[in-house]
Amino acid sequence: DQQVKQNSPSLSVQEGRISILNCDYTNSMFDYFLWYKKYPAEGPTFLISISSIKDKNEDGRFTVFLNKSAKHLSLHIVPSQPGDSAVYFCAPKGGGSEKLVFGKGTKLTVNP
Amino acid sequence: NAGVTQTPKFRVLKTGQSMTLLCAQDMNHEYMYWYRQDPGMGLRLIHYSVGEGTTAKGEVPDGYNVSRLKKQNFLLGLESAAPSQTSVYFCASSYSRAGELFFGEGSRLTVL
Numbered sequence: 001d002q003q004v005k006q007n008s009p010s011l012s013v014q015e016g017r018i019s020i021l022n023c024d025y026t027n028s029m030f031d032y033f034l035w036y037k038k039y040p041a042e043g044p045t046f047l048i049s050i051s052s053i054k055d056k057n058e059d060g061r062f063t064v065f066l067n068k069s070a071k072h073l074s075l076h077i078v079p080s081q082p083g084d085s086a087v088y089f090c091a092p093k094g095g096g097s098e099k100l101v102f103g104k105g106t107k108l109t110v111n112p
Numbered sequence: 113n114a115g116v117t118q119t120p121k122f123r124v125l126k127t128g129q130s131m132t133l134l135c136a137q138d139m140n141h142e143y144m145y146w147y148r149q150d151p152g153m154g155l156r157l158i159h160y161s162v163g164e165g166t167t168a169k170g171e172v173p174d175g176y177n178v179s180r181l182k183k184q185n186f187l188l189g190l191e192s193a194a195p196s197q198t199s200v201y202f203c204a205s206s207y208s209r210a211g212e213l214f215f216g217e218g219s220r221l222t223v224l
Contacts, residue, residue: 009152032210043116043202043215044155089154098143098162098209099170104154 003027006090006103014111019077021106023090026071030094030101035064035075038087038105047088048075080110114138118203118216125193125223133188133219135203143206144186145170145213146178148199155202161186162209193223 005024013019023033031052036044050057050064050073057064063076077084090103116137125131135144142163147155147170157170159178167178175197177189186205190197200220204213 034212036213041218043204043217044213045215046212049212091155093210096209099145099157099160100213101157102147102155104152 003030004090004092004101004103006088006106008106009104010107010109012109012111013080015082016079019075019080019084019108019110021075021077021088021090021108023073023075023103024071025073025090025092027092027094027101028071030092032094033064033066033073033090033092034100035062036089036091036102038089044089052094077108080108082110082112084108085110116203116205116214116216118201118219120219121217122220123222125190125221127194127223129193130189130191131193131221132190133201133203133221135186135188135205135216136184137186137203137205137214138184139205139207139214140183141205141207141214142183143209143211144180145204145206146176146186146188147202147204148172149202149218150199158188158201190221193221195223197221198223 034049035047038044087105091100145160146158161180164183203216
């Protein structure tokens, strides 16, 4: 039973355009949502997060939107750059748990 | 500043052999985690620790044991390796329950 779903295994966009990566979750106890970025042969690195008390968090080219009623969050990257090509994982936590629950990831390819 | 270091980075085992993966962090973090990543499966939590001397089971603990004798180290053991344990293993640490995870570069294990 997947608590976190990233339904698009892959996404391809042109350099300079917007990339939108989506994540759906089922556990209403989740109250903190993180996005991680992973390059091949490297460990995941933290990208951006959002608390359930907010509906938007922005950091430079990266913005995360949270829709609690729909149990949906999205990561927007604008403008997209070739260096953004990586696998992006949605990882929420909550309910007092120390554990992050990772989605299966979306592989983003930004074409020059 | 090393962060999270995993050894070894690569290992090939025969079915039934045992081995230990070592994770060391120099950030004085309380929380440490072991994940495995398999194609199309995202990252799945094997075991974790909320402090020196403590361990707890994650999502896929069977076939693995862990120990946290020192705060900076978290060991993952395979007593009798099986081909199903062929995977990339990631160690991570965080400074608090709500904190972001810092990952090591991964250890690729192949069980023949």
